[in-house]
Amino acid sequence: MLDKRYQVFITTSGKEMQPERMVVSQTLIGMGFFSWGLEQRTPLSTAFARRQIDDCDYVFLLLGSQYGEQSVSGVSYLQLEYIYAVTKQKPIIVFMHENPESRDESLQESKKELKDRFYEFRHQLQKEVEQVITYRTLRDLELSIRAYMPQMLERYPVSGWVRPQSIQSLQDEIDKLKSQLSQAKAQPSKAEIDPFLSLPRVTMSDTFSFDYRMHAYQDGNFKELNPIREMTWAELLKILAQEFNQAAPEEYFSKVLNQYLNETGLEDAQKQMPRAHAVSRCQINVRSLHLIKQQMRQNDWIVPVGRDERQRMLWKVTDKSSLVIKNSALIGRQTRII
Missing domain, CATH: 3.40.50.10140 (Toll/interleukin-1 receptor homology (TIR) domain)
Structure with a gap:
């Protein structure tokens, strides 16, 4: 290493x-x-x-x-x-x-x-x-x-700095990557596989479980907790759509979800700390966040639409998902009237 x-x-x-x-x-x-x-x-x-x-x-x-x-x-x-x-x-x-x-x-x-x-x-x-x-x-x-x-x-992986005595190890790694690249070019059928195809197809009613980190406050002190939240894909899409109805930077995925967890995480905290009165610093697991983004893209619910002046990737909900959200909201209103 x-x-x-x-x-x-x-x-x-x-x-x-x-x-x-x-x-x-x-x-x-x-x-x-x-x-x-x-x-x-x-x-x-x-x-x-x-x-x-x-x-x-x-x-x-x-x-x-x-x-x-x-x-x-x-x-x-x-x-x-x-x-x-x-x-x-x-x-x-x-x-x-x-x-x-x-x-x-x-x-x-x-x-x-x-x-x-x-x-x-x-x-x-x-x-x-x-x-x-x-x-x-x-x-x-x-x-x-x-x-x-x-x-x-x-x-945000970066190249960092490597000790001079590790240069040979770096060169060995470069040679290994070159060999793997040559093999990939020799097998174009494998190289052209869409990475999103490896994800299972989901529906709006399917559920997704993820863990996140939070600070829960009780009796003047705080404790770091790692609760697990289960939500349907429809719920996740509805939350994200509030920000991505207009093109927004990719980092807003975590910003929107973390803000939602900050607003709703107290109930999760009270399962472990019954007297907890507030939560803060909710942070969704990075791997779960990436999986949510990949799943949203695979299902054609939220897709990249270009870059802004700072070269940040911009994402936006599709017409298909907007229609689904609109219909679900309409059904909800009709149910309440009945």
């Missing part, structure tokens, strides 16, 4: 996030990652930060309760680094404080203008970034990194 390492660029609003930056850096190093980032920014450091973002594999954005040091344009260096990472299509995880107002007053923005910009930027991140994780304590932040980083590696 190759000895591979990944580089993570950490961007924060400034000095008030030093404790969080230290926890994140130490946690990443303990997990085998390299952590980069600039603690102090100036107009001269912008180019250096961009070079680090160019070379990194993932970007961590830590948002507490301040908009951050501002560039000459009035935009914070934190927001500028976020914008640059988006243009370079870097996988981004945002860790933001769950309740900024609860932090010490010395950590708050003193000027109303900057406070307004902070909340505007916070709302922008929640809307644009798929992986937005909230935290309350430094321990909470550490546990979130340990939980979500393996999922990022699986969801």
